[in-house]
Amino acid sequence: MKLLKPEQFGLKREVEYGTPKQNEDAEKIVAAVKATGDEALLRYTEELDRVKLTADQLRVTEEEIQAAYAQVDQPFLDAIREAAVNIRRFHEKQLRNSWMDLSPDGTMLGQIIRPLKRVGVYVPGGKAAYPSSVLMNVIPAQVAGVPEIVMVTPPATGGKEGIDPFILVAAAEAGVKELYRVGGAQAIAALAYGTETIAPVDKICGPGNIYVALAKRAVYGVVDIDSIAGPSEIVVLADDTADPAYIAADLLSQAEHDEMASAILVTASEQLAQAVIAEVDIQLESLPRVDIARASIEQYGAVLLTDSIEEGINVVNQLAPEHLEIMTEDPMSLLSFIENAGAIFLGPYSSEPVGDYFAGPNHIIPTNGTARFSSPVNVDDFIKKSSMILYSKQALLDHGHKIMTLARHEGLEGHARAIEVRLTKEGQ
Amino acid sequence: MKLLKPEQFGLKREVEYGTPKQNEDAEKIVAAVKATGDEALLRYTEELDRVKLTADQLRVTEEEIQAAYAQVDQPFLDAIREAAVNIRRFHEKQLRNSWMDLSPDGTMLGQIIRPLKRVGVYVPGGKAAYPSSVLMNVIPAQVAGVPEIVMVTPPATGGKEGIDPFILVAAAEAGVKELYRVGGAQAIAALAYGTETIAPVDKICGPGNIYVALAKRAVYGVVDIDSIAGPSEIVVLADDTADPAYIAADLLSQAEHDEMASAILVTASEQLAQAVIAEVDIQLESLPRVDIARASIEQYGAVLLTDSIEEGINVVNQLAPEHLEIMTEDPMSLLSFIENAGAIFLGPYSSEPVGDYFAGPNHIIPTNGTARFSSPVNVDDFIKKSSMILYSKQALLDHGHKIMTLARHEGLEGHARAIEVRLTKEGQ
Numbered sequence: 001m002k003l004l005k006p007e008q009f010g011l012k013r014e015v016e017y018g019t020p021k022q023n024e025d026a027e028k029i030v031a032a033v034k035a036t037g038d039e040a041l042l043r044y045t046e047e048l049d050r051v052k053l054t055a056d057q058l059r060v061t062e063e064e065i066q067a068a069y070a071q072v073d074q075p076f077l078d079a080i081r082e083a084a085v086n087i088r089r090f091h092e093k094q095l096r097n098s099w100m101d102l103s104p105d106g107t108m109l110g111q112i113i114r115p116l117k118r119v120g121v122y123v124p125g126g127k128a129a130y131p132s133s134v135l136m137n138v139i140p141a142q143v144a145g146v147p148e149i150v151m152v153t154p155p156a157t158g159g160k161e162g163i164d165p166f167i168l169v170a171a172a173e174a175g176v177k178e179l180y181r182v183g184g185a186q187a188i189a190a191l192a193y194g195t196e197t198i199a200p201v202d203k204i205c206g207p208g209n210i211y212v213a214l215a216k217r218a219v220y221g222v223v224d225i226d227s228i229a230g231p232s233e234i235v236v237l238a239d240d241t242a243d244p245a246y247i248a249a250d251l252l253s254q255a256e257h258d259e260m261a262s263a264i265l266v267t268a269s270e271q272l273a274q275a276v277i278a279e280v281d282i283q284l285e286s287l288p289r290v291d292i293a294r295a296s297i298e299q300y301g302a303v304l305l306t307d308s309i310e311e312g313i314n315v316v317n318q319l320a321p322e323h324l325e326i327m328t329e330d331p332m333s334l335l336s337f338i339e340n341a342g343a344i345f346l347g348p349y350s351s352e353p354v355g356d357y358f359a360g361p362n363h364i365i366p367t368n369g370t371a372r373f374s375s376p377v378n379v380d381d382f383i384k385k386s387s388m389i390l391y392s393k394q395a396l397l398d399h400g401h402k403i404m405t406l407a408r409h410e411g412l413e414g415h416a417r418a419i420e421v422r423l424t425k426e427g428q
Numbered sequence: 429m430k431l432l433k434p435e436q437f438g439l440k441r442e443v444e445y446g447t448p449k450q451n452e453d454a455e456k457i458v459a460a461v462k463a464t465g466d467e468a469l470l471r472y473t474e475e476l477d478r479v480k481l482t483a484d485q486l487r488v489t490e491e492e493i494q495a496a497y498a499q500v501d502q503p504f505l506d507a508i509r510e511a512a513v514n515i516r517r518f519h520e521k522q523l524r525n526s527w528m529d530l531s532p533d534g535t536m537l538g539q540i541i542r543p544l545k546r547v548g549v550y551v552p553g554g555k556a557a558y559p560s561s562v563l564m565n566v567i568p569a570q571v572a573g574v575p576e577i578v579m580v581t582p583p584a585t586g587g588k589e590g591i592d593p594f595i596l597v598a599a600a601e602a603g604v605k606e607l608y609r610v611g612g613a614q615a616i617a618a619l620a621y622g623t624e625t626i627a628p629v630d631k632i633c634g635p636g637n638i639y640v641a642l643a644k645r646a647v648y649g650v651v652d653i654d655s656i657a658g659p660s661e662i663v664v665l666a667d668d669t670a671d672p673a674y675i676a677a678d679l680l681s682q683a684e685h686d687e688m689a690s691a692i693l694v695t696a697s698e699q700l701a702q703a704v705i706a707e708v709d710i711q712l713e714s715l716p717r718v719d720i721a722r723a724s725i726e727q728y729g730a731v732l733l734t735d736s737i738e739e740g741i742n743v744v745n746q747l748a749p750e751h752l753e754i755m756t757e758d759p760m761s762l763l764s765f766i767e768n769a770g771a772i773f774l775g776p777y778s779s780e781p782v783g784d785y786f787a788g789p790n791h792i793i794p795t796n797g798t799a800r801f802s803s804p805v806n807v808d809d810f811i812k813k814s815s816m817i818l819y820s821k822q823a824l825l826d827h828g829h830k831i832m833t834l835a836r837h838e839g840l841e842g843h844a845r846a847i848e849v850r851l852t853k854e855g856q
Contacts, residue, residue: 075830076833076834078830079830079831079833082827082830083834089529090529090537093527093529093539096524099521101518107787108774109518109787109788109789111789112763112772114767116800116801117800127839130838131837131838132834132838202800202801203801221796221798223801224798224801224802243853245849246846246849246850249842249846249849252842252845252846253842253843253845253846256840256842257840287841287845288841289839289840289841289842293842331818332818338814339545340812341814342814343814343817344540344815344816344817345818346816346817347818347819348850349819349820349821349823349824350817350819351819351824351847352843352846353835353843353846353847354817354819354824354847355815355817356835356843357830357831357834357835357843358827358831358834359535359537361537361539361816361817362815370652371812371814372544372545372630372812373544373630373631373651373652374812375814376813376815380808384768384799384800384801384802385803385806386766386769386770386799387771387772387783387789387790387804388763388771388772388774388789389771389772389773389774389783389789390773390774390775390778391773391777391782391787392777396777396782399786402506402507402510402511402785402786403781403782403785405503406504406507406508406511406559406560406785406786407781407785409504409559409594410559410560411555411716411717412684412685412717412781413684413716413717414681414683414684414715414717414721415681415781415784415785416781417680417681417711418674418677418678418680418681418781419779419781419782421673421674422674422776422777422779425671425673
């Protein structure tokens with residue numbers, strides 16, 4: 001792990017947006033499913049996933065879900081149920097009410113908050129199929145009040161047919177009642193445009209491979225999409241009261257995700273810096289995913305040695321990390337100064353996996369510096385607002401001429417006349 | 429104006445996303461400004477806007493703003509000031525607090541809400557420069573608490589040098605303190621990447637021409653952007669208690685915006701339908717923007733005759749209009765059934781221009797059916813959320829093994845060990 005001064009470090013990871021060929025392929029699939037519905041959906045499922053299905057086999061049955069429960073061990077089931085309770089409780093606190101503002105002249109202005117009607121959640125197949133991510137995508141939509149949440153996931157992965165039973169159980173526990181065994185760009189297109197079997201949705205979320213990402217981008221505007229996540233990141237801000245073994249373990253838990261993942265310690269203590277570097281070396285060797293973790297640490301890992309904790313805070317705000325852990329003597333006293341971080345873990349016991357799996361806050365968090373302007377997945381991602389305007393006759397008589405002044409200044413005489421026709425008739 | 433049954437009508441307007449050549453030009457300009465900053469910014473300003481500036485002339489001075497006030501009439505100033513008060517008051521009701529949830533075991537979970545730090549507002553030149561839109565973009569950012577709001581606008585439009593004084597006054601009234609005379613794709617690039625003179629922002633909003641839209645799309649991810657608005661739309665849902673002259677005037681106020689604008693009446697009353705069609709013909713002729721309004725009405729205008737008010741509500745929900753006016757005997761009784769509409773105007777006195785200019789709700793509203801999943805511009809567009817997790821030692825001892833179970837199931841041993849190292853040390 002490199003020890004650097006902050007100014008020697010440039011966090012620069014080019015995010016993959018697909019080659020022109022990949023874009024073309026994704027767009028071709030999307031266009032075909034848009035044009036011929038189930039026909040293209042089934043054809044690409046056979047061609048790309050090597051699974052031949054008929055339209056009435058697309059939907060996962062109640063019996064399959066029950067069978068999945070039999071394949072899942074009790075400790076997993078208990079843990080995911082408790083996690084779901086925590087996630088639900090946290091997200092329920094994000095709920096908001098519609099409101100109205102009543103004026104003495106009879107005018108009523110308001111903001112109406114409604115859930116989206118139908119949301120599609122993509123769950124990738126194979127190793128990237130995380131039950132925890134199912135909860136993190138579905139529960140906020142459910143808490144928002146979305147009445148129809150539909151999930152799609154590939155019918156087979158890596159030659160192994162069938163959907164991971166743990167994914168099916170997580171979906172059922174989260175409350176999903178409608179699941180289809182389709183994946184890839186074809187599944188995204190089906191969710192966006194609908195087919196004979198799958199009704200179209202208002203928003204698509206969930207991670208996927210490059211074709212899924214490109215298809216989501218292609219249908220954006222027809223439906224809403226979530227943001228496309230980059231590689232995961234952690235920054236640990238620590239002083240010499242922190243335990244180097246805890247920091248090393250947390251850095252490595254990030255590094256094991258992906259060779260592009262980034263794990264950074266920011267500290268003003270050279271002693272801590274050296275101790276963490278040594279600990280990372282020790283703990284790294286025994287990790288099952290040692291190769292991935294080592295590549296990540298070598299390429300994107302660093303210990304940044306600052307002159308002070310204040311400089312460290314500055315560095316953190318510039319990095320705007322997805323995950324920030326603060327392990328200092330009094331972490332809460334620094335919270336106000338953290339401007340940019342998706343999730344902030346405070347103190348020695350708030351290891352990132354606590355948030356990844358269990359505590360309640362969402363684990364889908366802005367990456368690649370976008371915490372400067374975006375937020376972890378939350379209930380607001382599944383609602384929409386409408387403005388409500390009930391202007392009273394008195395209000396129009398009192399203020400109509402000002403509206404006409406502004407409209408006429410902008411050269412919009414028709415706007416002015418829409419007011420004028422009323423003022424004339426109502427006898428002013 | 430066509431009289432149709434709903435099933436005969438297909439609202440289909442292809443939104444312009446630019447030609448490949450336009451895309452290429454926009455991307456070239458963005459890359460140049462990213463690479464050479466002020467140099468490219470000034471070069472393109474000279475080449476495209478035909479105004480030769482030095483870097484120290486980019487910023488609009490306090491003297492110019494004072495001079496603009498002298499050019500603006502008092503009725504305009506009074507009206508825009510009162511509108512600003514109303515807009516501010518409405519948006520202040522959207523403000524939210526950070527919150528924390530405290531557990532008896534010492535754990536604290538929370539959601540921290542912060543304003544974005546720096547926001548750029550693009551204001552187009554020429555006829556599309558609307559002082560009202562300046563207020564609608566700037567005030568929500570200001571209410572959110574954004575400390576730095578910077579505005580850019582072209583230095584000259586249509587051969588006329590200088591910025592419209594009404595725009596300068598609207599900006600000053602809204603509280604903008606930092607303005608630059610730059611426009612086009614080069615201005616967007618300057619806001620995204622920064623130059624020697626203009627510091628980079630976290631989010632860019634405001635409308636512009638196709639090059640501005642394409643440049644915004646090109647820098648998305650480096651900064652946040654607002655959504656790219658399509659042509660404006662109104663749907664009026666009415667019964668035979670409504671005044672045909674009011675409806676016609678409101679439809680025309682939308683139609684005069686743009687030949688692509690859409691104005692639709694939905695009613696179960698054939699008598700009202702015929703009366704509105706006749707009124708539109710009469711009122712249309714005397715409008716200054718008669719050609720634009722006629723083209724809009726002919727191409728995208730329609731009266732949709734339904735069998736019942738319930739069918740009308742259904743049609744409205746499918747159209748998901750930007751603006752909806754409800755002029756029925758008891759409009760409030762229908763509000764619960766409106767699922768998709770950006771802004772809902774209730775009753776005979778809530779003419780759309782009331783909301784466009786004055787009442788307080790935002791006039792930047794989702795178009796093209798996107799009210800199904802998006803919202804009018806609001807304070808939330810200028811904030812970001814961070815999750816806060818302070819897990820207590822007790823909580824980790826109680827729940828750590830469940831977190832390890834879930835991590836190990838997902839094959840992420842490093843995650844499990846980050847918990848395990850703590851459980852071991854803390855003596856469990």
